[in-house]
Amino acid sequence: MPIYSYECKKCGANFQTLVRSGDEPVCPTCGSAQLEQQLSLIASPARGGDNDAAPSCGADGGACATCPAASMFN
Numbered sequence: 001m002p003i004y005s006y007e008c009k010k011c012g013a014n015f016q017t018l019v020r021s022g023d024e025p026v027c028p029t030c031g032s033a034q035l036e037q038q039l040s041l042i043a044s045p046a047r048g049g050d051n052d053a054a055p056s057c058g059a060d061g062g063a064c065a066t067c068p069a070a071s072m073f074n
């Protein structure tokens with residue numbers, strides 16, 4: 001079964017869940033079914049890993065490790 005990542009439109013919670021065909025997942029936090037399915041399948045359980053952070057330098061509020069400007073903050 002595929003694991004999909006969702007963001008709840010109601011409370012903003014992010015979570016991953018197994019989804020069988022015909023199932024409608026609900027938010028584990030608030031129970032809402034108003035979910036936005038994230039496009040990418042979860043390849044790794046680690047958050048803040050190598051792949052996700054690379055193209056979005058500064059998006060998380062800090063310089064990434066590969067950005068030349070990172071030295072300015074360290």
Ligand SMILES: [Zn+2]
Pocket residue numbers: 008009010011012013027028029030031032
């Ligand atoms: Zn929710």
